[in-house]
Amino acid sequence: MRLKSFMKKMDKADKEQKIFQAALSLFAHFGYRKTTVEDVAVKVGMTKSNIYFYVKNKQDLYEKSVSHALEKWRDTIAAEIETVDSAKEKFAIAAGRSFEYLEDHGELRALLIKDPDIFTLSPSEDRFYEVNRGAMMMLKAVIQQGIDEGVFYPVDVDHVTEFLFSVYIMFLIKTYVKSDGSSSERMYEEGLALIFRGLCKT
Amino acid sequence: MRLKSFMKKMDKADKEQKIFQAALSLFAHFGYRKTTVEDVAVKVGMTKSNIYFYVKNKQDLYEKSVSHALEKWRDTIAAEIETVDSAKEKFAIAAGRSFEYLEDHGELRALLIKDPDIFTLSPSEDRFYEVNRGAMMMLKAVIQQGIDEGVFYPVDVDHVTEFLFSVYIMFLIKTYVKSDGSSSERMYEEGLALIFRGLCKT
DNA sequence: ATTTGAATTTTTGAATCAATTATTCAAATA
DNA sequence: TATTTGAATAATTGATTCAAAAATTCAAAT
Numbered sequence: 001m002r003l004k005s006f007m008k009k010m011d012k013a014d015k016e017q018k019i020f021q022a023a024l025s026l027f028a029h030f031g032y033r034k035t036t037v038e039d040v041a042v043k044v045g046m047t048k049s050n051i052y053f054y055v056k057n058k059q060d061l062y063e064k065s066v067s068h069a070l071e072k073w074r075d076t077i078a079a080e081i082e083t084v085d086s087a088k089e090k091f092a093i094a095a096g097r098s099f100e101y102l103e104d105h106g107e108l109r110a111l112l113i114k115d116p117d118i119f120t121l122s123p124s125e126d127r128f129y130e131v132n133r134g135a136m137m138m139l140k141a142v143i144q145q146g147i148d149e150g151v152f153y154p155v156d157v158d159h160v161t162e163f164l165f166s167v168y169i170m171f172l173i174k175t176y177v178k179s180d181g182s183s184s185e186r187m188y189e190e191g192l193a194l195i196f197r198g199l200c201k202t
Numbered sequence: 203m204r205l206k207s208f209m210k211k212m213d214k215a216d217k218e219q220k221i222f223q224a225a226l227s228l229f230a231h232f233g234y235r236k237t238t239v240e241d242v243a244v245k246v247g248m249t250k251s252n253i254y255f256y257v258k259n260k261q262d263l264y265e266k267s268v269s270h271a272l273e274k275w276r277d278t279i280a281a282e283i284e285t286v287d288s289a290k291e292k293f294a295i296a297a298g299r300s301f302e303y304l305e306d307h308g309e310l311r312a313l314l315i316k317d318p319d320i321f322t323l324s325p326s327e328d329r330f331y332e333v334n335r336g337a338m339m340m341l342k343a344v345i346q347q348g349i350d351e352g353v354f355y356p357v358d359v360d361h362v363t364e365f366l367f368s369v370y371i372m373f374l375i376k377t378y379v380k381s382d383g384s385s386s387e388r389m390y391e392e393g394l395a396l397i398f399r400g401l402c403k404t
Numbered sequence: 405a406t407t408t409g410a411a412t413t414t415t416t417g418a419a420t421c422a423a424t425t426a427t428t429c430a431a432a433t434a
Numbered sequence: 435t436a437t438t439t440g441a442a443t444a445a446t447t448g449a450t451t452c453a454a455a456a457a458t459t460c461a462a463a464t
Contacts, residue, residue, distance in 0.1 A: 011406095012405085012406090033416095036455085036456060036457085037456075037457065037458090038456080038457095046407075046408090047407070047408055047409080048408095048456095048457085048458090049407080049408065049409075049410095049458080049459080049460090050406075050407050050408070052457090052458070052459080053405090053406065053407075057457075057458075058456090058457065058458090120380070121372060121375050121376050121380055122376070122380030122382060123382055124380075124382045125380065153399070155392060155395075155396065156388070156392050159385065159388050159389045159391075159392040159393075160392050160393070160396060162385070162389045163389050163392055163393035163396065166372055166376065166389070166393075167369060167372070167393075170323060170368055170369070170372045173323050174323050174324070174368065178322070178323055178324030178326075178327065180324060180325055180326045183361065183364070186358070186361050187361045187364045187365050187368070189361075190357060190358050190361040190362050190365055191361075191362070191365035191368075191369075193357075193400075194357065194362060194365065194397060194400040194401060195396065195397070195400055196400070197355070197399070197400040198395075198396040198397055198398070198399040198400025198401075199396060199400075202404070213437095214436085214437090235447090238424085238425060238426085239425075239426065239427090240425080240426095248438075248439095249438070249439055249440080250425095250426085250427095250439095251427080251428080251429090251438080251439065251440075251441095252437075252438050252439070254426090254427070254428080255436090255437065255438075259426075259427070260425090260426065260427090
């Protein structure tokens with residue numbers, strides 16, 4: 001039946017969600033090695049072997065779980081950016097809300113600390129390249145819009161985007177992964193202001 | 203004898219230099235684990251046990267060797283900064299020559315690749331904090347001078363310095379430690395231009 | 405199409421041991 | 435006195451083994 005198979009697909013997507021959420025929670029608490037596929041299965045109420053119906057192997061389970069969380073993050077910011085019109089406002093929202101989101105999601109934060117290489121300065125060893133590339137394209141669109149509107153300097157969009165995204169990753173690392181006493185917030189504000197000034201025509 | 207003990211001190215400093223250079227070269231080629239204290243001793247023409255007259259242990263040998271190289275780097279830039287007067291010029295020299303120096307010193311570069319954590323975004327886990335702090339203070343002085351001269355915006359010097367130094371470290375990591383195909387140079391130019399624009403009054 | 409239990413393969417961690425390497429130090433030297 | 439050495443000791447590493455735990459497969463069941 002068409003309808004039935006459609007229903008089943010929904011179920012499957014739902015179940016995948018459940019698995020990814022449960023897995024993320026465990027990975028965040030205990031780390032990759034200390035969480036077993038069986039732990040995840042138990043938490044989600046199925047058998048170990050059934051997990052393999054949804055993912056290729058444990059590594060795949062991990063990557064899909066993290067990707068899923070990162071996509072949710074990115075899409076949340078994307079939606080918020082859509083609520084305003086001007087490039088300046090969009091830039092401010094992207095910069096501000098990205099951090100607030102992480103502030104509000106302790107589990108994701110815990111995961112970043114367990115596995116600091118989730119954010120890397122090296123695209124070629126970025127295990128979540130696709131998600132991050134998406135985020136970067138979002139930023140690029142904002143910058144391009146600002147240039148088109150004539151409020152941003154006509155910079156080299158690709159390289160400036162890459163630069164700003166790297167600075168963003170740097171801030172994430174400094175704030176959540178290698179957080180010291182953290183005058184890091186103040187540094188973020190000052191650095192952002194400096195960049196904003198360098199980006200906007202007066 | 204006063205004179206004699208003075209002479210001996212010179213000799214000692216010389217020999218330390220020799221040891222540090224030899225050690226750095228070996229560490230850069232073979233990495234920390236694969237180079238033995240004896241390798242260093244042989245290369246410098248003394249006995250293994252005599253190395254311990256100059257350093258506390260192998261770890262100390264490594265740290266002193268790297269610190270020594272980093273200090274030389276920093277002092278070279280410091281000297282070059284002194285050759286010009288204006289804050290803008292000093293900033294440009296600091297930004298440009300730091301990278302060129304590394305470009306010219308393959309052994310130091312090789313070392314960075316063997317031990318990527320020499321440069322960290324986290325001051326609290328920076329094994330070479332003192333040297334790096336010195337470099338940061340240099341940068342801070344330039345920014346302060348620019349503000350005093352009235353050519354830079356009156357920014358929060360401490361936090362902006364910290365920000366710029368972090369960006370500098372980020373570039374080093376991206377360019378030499380995690381270098382991809384490296385459109386990294388172009389990104390550096392664009393990012394630097396953006397920052398410079400955000401820093402300088404028009 | 406999804407789930408399961410049981411079987412199989414792979415990985416991990418602890419334990420052992422020999423060889424290598426780091427470190428100490430009393431005696432020698434300059 | 436400052437520096438160097440050889441010889442002795444202590445600590446670390448790497449290879450190997452092996453049993454337990456965990457990952458993965460799959461034929462059969464729902």
